[in-house]
Amino acid sequence: MDGSRPPADVPIDDRRRRQIIVGVLTAMLLAALDQTIVAPAMTTIGETLGHAEYLPWVVSAYLVTATAVTPLYGKLADVYGRHPVIIAAVSIFMAASVVCALAPNLPVLIAGRALQGLGGGGLMALAQTVIGDIVPPKQRGNYAAYISGMWAVSGVAGPIVGGAFAEHLHWSLIFWVNIPLGLAALFVMNAPLRDLPFRPKSHRLDVAGAGLVVAATSLAMLALSIGRTSGDWSSPAVLGLAAAAAVGAVLFAVRLWTFAEPLIPLGVLKDPVVAFGVATVFFGVLGHLGLSTLVPIYFETIAGFRPDIAALGLVGLAIGTVLGAMTAARFLVKARRYKAPAMAGLSLAIVMLAALAATLDLRSFWLSEALLCVYGFGVGTMFPTTTVSVQNAVGRHDLGAATALLAFMRSLGSAAGVAILGAAVLGAGLGPEEGGAAARGVAIDPANFRIAFFIAIGTTAVALACLVAMPRRPLRDTLDPVSVES
Structure with a gap:
């Protein structure tokens, strides 16, 4: 690890704690806003990019990848520390936002949304993990109230801003807005996050287990998405994906019990x-x-x-x-x-x-x-x-x-x-x-x-x-x- 990191038992002072809290709440706002700002622009996106029959996948592609990688982010943060992992998640989310904003057609936008999910899947869990690192459990209720307030802001502002961008400006702004928010989060929390107490340990990352949970979750989410949008829950595609997801889940469960250091x-x-x-x-x-x-x-x-x-x-x-x-x-x-x-x-x-x-x-x-x-x-x-x-x-x-x-x-x-x-x-x-x-x-x-x-x-x-x-x-x-x- 970085030799400049402070000793593992040195506490975080109040100033750095406040900086970290503001930074991770801004990172959480990225993920929360994304869940409310896109929906009002869906009709405009379909009219502009075409292929309206694939429009539900603008939402589903993000959900599939974001859900699938969430457990992996938690383990990576425990192994390598919070700082590099949350910085990577925000960076991936921002890069994918650029892909989405510049998408010339719906398939590229869907691919960008899937990539965005790879970053967004870690933002919520990692932000709450960092808060858990620096705030004792007895005091976390105060910060849970701040998190609730952040959700309130995204819940109210997201649909209004998304609808205004789509109707009066351009739909791509719903993705461009992530760039200044992401940069602000990185600027505020980058330096103090480096000071988080962390002492590296030798670990064996369960790559096979990570692959199984990502595959099983992705297959299950795809089955749910296809069934929901088609209405045919007994179709070969839905049943096949569900069966494959079940097999992956069983294999992952076996892996949990047999691997020395499971995911x-x-x-x-x-x-x-x-x-x-x-x-x-x-x-x-x-x-x-x-x-x-x-x-x-x-x-x-x-x-x-x-x-x-x-x-x-x-x-x-x-x-x-x-x-x-x-x-x-x-x-x-x-x-x-x-x-x-x-x-x-x-x-x-x-x-x-x-x-x-x-x-x-x-x-x-x-x-x-x-x-x-x-x-x-x-x-x-x-x-x-x-x-x-x-x-x-x-x-x-x-x-x-x-x-x-x-x-x-x-x-x-x-x-x-x-x-x-x-x-x-x-x-x-x-x-x-x-x-x-x-x-x-x-x-x-x-x-x-x-x-x-x-x-x-x-x-x-x-x-x-x-x-x-x-x-x-x-x-x-x-x-x-x-x-x-x-």
Whole structure:
């Protein structure tokens, strides 16, 4: 390692800690903004570049690669240190943004988006890992509130900025905007990240295991994407990809038990806090993200609102989610029974889902918006609680792998939720990112939305059960010492 690195047991001072926090939050903003700024420009991109039948892959290509590489980033950060890995992730994301902005046709844009996912897949997990390095678990609730605020900014600004760029300027600006943000993140965090305490150890990177998890995840995501956009879940392509993904998952599981130093340490997987924590996130986001793609479709096709009004249906859900996360984050700092807000929140979310299912026929925008806001508040309490609990359960040498596993399951649950709930409602295979359903003359049975809410009730109930089963351990108020080579 760099000989200028400080000794491993020298703490980070407050000034450098603030610089690092600002830098990693800016890096997180890159990834968060990317999830909201692209969708409003999809129609314009299709009209400009052609090949509109491939338009859903502008979203899917990013999701496939970003999800697949997330566990790998966590392990690389544990082996080589946070600084080189997060700098590489931001750099890849920026380079891919240039490819996307300059794309002369849709296939090149899709390839650029896949490359962008290779960088974006590490930004969320690595940023939270770095925060875990420099902030004791007991104090991380304060910073979880900042993260929630960043998500609020991206959730509100992304659709507005993306729509404005596409309609009044040029769609490529939704990718060019990543360059100044990325440069700002690199400038702020590069120097202080070098000072993060880290002592290298001799490791054997599990290349075969990394290949298996990337392959299995990519195949599973492709199966979900093709099934969702085609509507034919029994097609040879979907079934073949799903079978291949299952084989890859089994081989990866075997690799975990047989390799001396697997990609995800067995000690992390066996810890009940980690196991139940990641399960809580998976099932919680399955309903949450699935519904977020369907709400505008309900308001447009069933309630009969204009597309611009229908798009506002997500505002209440987004605001509620952020407020719930911020509330639970404060409890992490002050309360001993820090799981209580999240358990109450998920219980409240189940009640709100039942209320939404019962009031669908009223077709009231403001009633649905209020119920969605309270539902979002309930689910939002889950995110800081699970993140801090999982990080608190592992040592610093496994912090990257554990945090990446949490981010990986969140992405996988999001994709599964969009596919499962989308199939329940849309059936015929219109992907939510393909534009206004009403404009395309798609007839949707209102009862299908009720089915989707019932599915979300079931997955949220499973998330609540996992959270209840997750052991509650006292949050440490000090940082772990940097691991040394044995």
